Amino acid sequence: MKSDEEYAPIRQSIATFVEGLRILDYPTISKIFHQDALSFGVHAGSISFVRREHWKAMRERELADGTYDPENQAWFEILSFIRYGNAASVIVELAFTTDPVDYIDLYHMLKTDDGWKIVNKIYHHIEKKKR
Numbered sequence: 001m002k003s004d005e006e007y008a009p010i011r012q013s014i015a016t017f018v019e020g021l022r023i024l025d026y027p028t029i030s031k032i033f034h035q036d037a038l039s040f041g042v043h044a045g046s047i048s049f050v051r052r053e054h055w056k057a058m059r060e061r062e063l064a065d066g067t068y069d070p071e072n073q074a075w076f077e078i079l080s081f082i083r084y085g086n087a088a089s090v091i092v093e094l095a096f097t098t099d100p101v102d103y104i105d106l107y108h109m110l111k112t113d114d115g116w117k118i119v120n121k122i123y124h125h126i127e128k129k130k131r
Helices: 007-023 026-032 053-065
Strands: 038-043 046-051 074-084 087-096 102-112 115-126
Touching: 007 026, 007 074, 007 087, 007 102, 007 115, 026 053, 026 115, 046 053
Parallel strands: 038 115
Antiparallel strands: 038 046, 074 087, 087 102, 102 115
């Protein structure tokens, strides 16, 4: 896995995305999460999805209601990585100190002239771990 020459660039793209999520910085998120990408999960038994603008609105909402926490900490680990040419699937365990749950994220990524971009994200909630 780590011997793949694209592992480090993919990990860096994910690290940039996670940092954008950590502080809800839309320009940083937008560098990695493609404008037409969707994030899917299951809530109350139904599939829900959001577009990239979701995180911009989330920051605005948290700033307005006083819940935004710029000291939020993030942690991630790549659990699985597979690449074929300019396409990759990456499974990531992800945690934020301000979230009541942790996540398993499944990213589909494509390499462009600007680097690796997330073109699809599926996530699953897991029980919060002590770190």
